[in-house]
Amino acid sequence: MRGIPMLLLVLFTALTAGAQHQTTFTRQDTLRGTITRERAWWDVKSYDLRVKPNLSDSTLAGSNTITYKVLKVDSVMQIDLQEPLAVDSVTQDKQSVPYKREGNVIFIDLVAKKQVKGKLKKITIAYHGKPRIAKNAPWDGGLIWKRDDQNRPWIATACQGLGASVWWPNKDHQSDEPDNMTISITTPPDLVDVSNGRLKKKAVDKDGNIVWTWYVANPINNYDVAMNIGHYSEFKDTYSGEGGKLDLSYWVLDYNVDTARTHFTVVKEMMKCFESWFGKYPFYKDSYKLVESPHLGMEHQSAVAYGNKFQMGYKGTDLSGSGWGLKWDFIIVHESGHEWFGNNITTKDIADMWVHESFTNYSETLFTECQYGPEAAFAYITGIRKNIRNDIPIIGNYGVNNEGSGDMYYKGANMIHTIRQIVNNDYVFRDILRGLNKTFWHQTVTTRQVEEFFNQKTNMNFNKVFEQYLTRTSIPTLEYHFEGSQLKFRWVTDVENFNMPVKVTLTDNGYSFIYPGRNWQSTGFTLSDIKKFKVDPNFYINVKEI
Secondary structure: OOOOOOOOHHHHHHHHOHHHHOOOOOHHHHHHHOOOHHHHOEEEEEEEEEEEEEOOOOEEEEEEEEEEEEOOOOOEEEEEOOOOOEEEEEEEOOEEOOEEEEOOEEEEEOOHHHOOOOOEEEEEEEEEEOOOEOOEOOOEOEEEEEEOOOOOEEEEEEOOOOOHHHOOOEOOOOOOOOOEEEEEEEEOOOOEEEOOOEEEEEEEOOOOOEEEEEEEOOOOOHHHOOOEEEOEEEEEEEEEEOOEEEEEEEEEEHHHHHHHHHHOOHHHHHHHHHHHHHOOOOOHHHOEEEEEOOOOEEOOOOOEEEOOOOOOEEOOEOOOOOOHHHOOEHHHHHHHHOOOEOOOEEEOOHHHOHHHHHHHHHHHHHHHHHHHOHHHHHHHHHHHHHHOOOOOOOOOOOOOOOOOOHHHOHHHHHHHHHHHHHHOOHHHHHHHHHHHHHHOOOEEEOHHHHHHHHHHHHOOOOHHHHHHHHHOOOOOEEEEEEEOOEEEEEEEOOOOOOOOOEEEEEEOOEEEEEOOOOOOEEEEOOOOOHHHOOEOOOOOOEEEEO
């Protein structure tokens, strides 16, 4: 998700609490965040997850069958399952397999001679227990056990950062996505489960419960896998897009259908805007769903969780203070933007989550531009700057499941907007965004790959720009003064050899580029009055006259 208004202190604190401010890390952090030897030798091909929640005591029981490819011969497999959930059994080839537990990790001892390089194998982990209950979903996540407005059960999952292993056993690392997945959730007969992908089967078990089987045809990240159980009703629509006919499906609580029919009409306009800027919606095979949730929202792939209570803005507020943020529903736009950045393109390490959040935050600006024009978009993107803290670096620590600063939202979006100004050609900028989604289609990436893509497509070198905004807590300061008919200028930055171009007024007829470095430089100007000197406010920088 997690488009969060930093003006709301309680939510702001929840977002930034915990791991991302850590300076020391444990072995459990390393096991969770590193491609260990016990993870490196096998590649997930598919998951077959089967879960039966018990509503009376908030427990789960189920199993996950993992189909994997042997990349190299080894015999100890790491599976993640967070305490207090317990493993009941591990089986392979119909044989029980020994395992040992170390905190939130299960080490499974497989028969080495059966792990043949290049072969596909299966392993099944059966488990049960009472998973962690979310304290403040989606930020402090886990399982949500709530009641709807009619006091009926309403259950959901939200586990970004915390990890999908909080409710089911898997290889809980963003770098390894299954090619496809089956999700089977068993509910009492009066309840409905909505999960990712398409509903393939609805069956009645021997106890009279309903088994809802969903199939995800595309690669999916573990934290996107969702369970939503409630008194849902569905209504449908279609959108004719770049990939043909896209099925739109809306699942809301039965008493909200009429409200949702009106409120969700924005989806088609949003899809048109996002496909224009980002390229084809990445999951035509799995459809697009909005699912009403008992928490604010999450980017659950092809089953976007929606909990904004059918109001405009973010819980009825405008994060930008410009007024434009109250023209559209923040959760629909932001969480759907993640279908491209976060779900289609996923970072290998959670430390690089800016790729998910900065681009998705900027999707809000692009949607505003599509609907209301460039001036509205400018007011929105500059307005959200008030939420930037510049506290810690946006990129976290690698290999320990550590997110960076919440500035990955507002500061990251303003970095992208600044780069857009430097590119100075929206045809090229659009090609970059579309090209990212095409080149890294259904893939996992690193920060470096994204940086190199920008450099390649623009024939510019943005390495210093990314370094300053993503790895430092300050932003560039442009110092300047006038000497006669000369403008003197330089950058003051943490990053050495910083040389980002910037637009300023050198004449009375608009902005021109100057190319500051760390040393003083000069250029002529013909302003009729030096008080008319301005720096283009589209650039997110500090400006200081010496």
